[in-house]
Amino acid sequence: MRISGWLLATACALVVAACGKDRAAEGVPEAKPDRTASPASAAADNEADNEADTDTETSADRAAADAFPAIPLIVVPEIVGVTPAQRALESSMQEILDPIAGISVSPARCDAGGGLVRDAGITSVDAQGNLSRNGDGGIFRIAADGSGSANFEGGLVVVNRDGSGSINGGEDGDDDAIVRVEADGSGSYNGPAGMITLDAKGAGTWNGEGSLIRNNGDGSGTWNGPLGLVTINNDGSGTWNGPQGLIRNNGDGTGQVGTPARTIKMEPLAKVPPAGRFPPIKKFAPPGAPCGYLITLNDRVLFDFDKSDIRADAAKVLDTLAGALKDIESGGAQSGGMEIRGHTDAKGSDDYNQSLSARRADAVVEALQQRGAADDASAKGYGESLPVAPNEIGGQDNPGGRQLNRRVEIFVRS
Structure with missing residues (x-):
């Protein structure tokens, strides 16, 4: 029988070991094993x-x-967005006031201190709650579900009802970014944080300043950055x-x-944790937090030019308005009070316009209270300080803008 090479090598090794023990016992130096x-x-x-x-x-x-480093997570930077859309109109108010020319109702937004936010712009809201606004903040087209578009200085934002959309640019030139987000959380970001791509299944890449991260989504990935090149397998x-x-x-x-x-x-x-997803792009709303609604009355509805006495033919308008306000109060919608706010255009002196706007606000409060509404309303004149449209364009008079600025607002907090 032939002995295999492995058995022969093992037998030889055992013999060498045994001989080594005997020779050591005899005081003979042990021979080193032949490694070849x-x-x-x-x-x-x-x-x-x-x-x-x-x-x-x-x-x-x-x-x-x-010190073997872990591969960093792919971090999605904060994406520009706005708060969810407020319900655009108080339906019971709108049904009553729609037929009256010169009166409009719109959502009210407040800043952190509770002050009404208004910029020089024109806002319109239809019966379905779709809002259009052209003002200092840009051009907004916002549907009642919060989807829409915003074209503002330095950027264009598009938001779809499923949370997908795009952002091209930003309000600050230092934060310009191009973002594409899909409803499943996949998408791409190219901006100050670098270039990020995510597939919504755990894989993605991040090419930032001096660093490239690749996450394969299966527990493996690579990182080529300031610590060198790191590769982790699953x-x-x-x-x-x-x-x-x-x-x-x-x-x-x-x-x-x-x-x-x-x-x-x-x-x-x-293992490398899976990459995350892009958050849905937040839906649109005008700036500020929802805080009620604003009823705007064109000055021609109630007053003659440069006058603060309510015209006799305005009685029907005031009757309808007072009835609507009482309906809202009885329904519990009003909880934060009411302010009647007078405004003028920029013609005339500041002092005169301030006085005229205050007298007109007082006149409206008195007329509404005579009709059993607005019991807790306050009156304040703002003169020409809060325009909603330019009084001049390019140094030239803007009659249409001045007409919009001559108004009385009823701010109802809710």
Whole structure:
């Protein structure tokens, strides 16, 4: 019977070991084993050397292995958005006031201090709650469900009802970004934070300043950045080529460090967490927080030119308006009070316009209270200080804008 090479090599190794013991007992120096005796014996010796290296790792080796970096998460920067849309109109008010020319109802927005937010612009709202606004903040087209578009200085934002949409530019030139977001959370971002792409299934890339991160979505990924090149596989293995040289993790509890490479104990690497998703783009609303609604009366509805006495033929308008306000009060919608606000255009002196606007506001409060409404209303004149349209355009008189500025507003908090 022929003896296999492996058995023969094993038998020879046992014989050599036994002879070594006998010769040592006799005081004869032990002969070193012949590492070239066979491939099998060489492999066995190398394995023994590796085990010896693992057992004698240095503190520097351990520090290098423990410093193996994790691949950073892909962080989606804050995306420009606005608060959810407020219900555009108080339906019971709208049904009553729609037929009356010169009166409009619109949502009221307030700043953090509770002050009414108004910019120089024109807002219109239809019976379905679709809003159009052209003012200092830009041109807005907003549907009742919050979808729409905003074209403002430096950017264009489009939002769809499912949360998808796009942002091109920003209010601040330093924050310009091009963002594309799909309803499933996939999309792309190209802006100050770099270039980010996400597939909504856990994979993505982030190419930022001096750093490229690739997440494969299966627990593996790469990071080429300030610490060098890091590769992590989804079986716990990986490599790090950085300031410590090349470190290799085998994923089986061992790894190699240093030059020449030394094998040491090394825990398998943790998998790379999946990348996140882009948040839905927030739906539109005019600036500020919802705080009630604003009833605007053109000055021609109630007053003659440059007068503060309510015209006799305005009685029907006031009767209808008072009835609507009483309906709202009885329904519990009003809880924060009511302010009657007088405004003028920029013709005449500031003092005169202030006085005229205050007298007109007082006249409206008195007329409504005579009709049993607006019991807790206050009156205030703002003169020409809060225009909703330009009084002049390019240094030329703007009669249409001045007409819009001559108005009385009823601000109903809710």
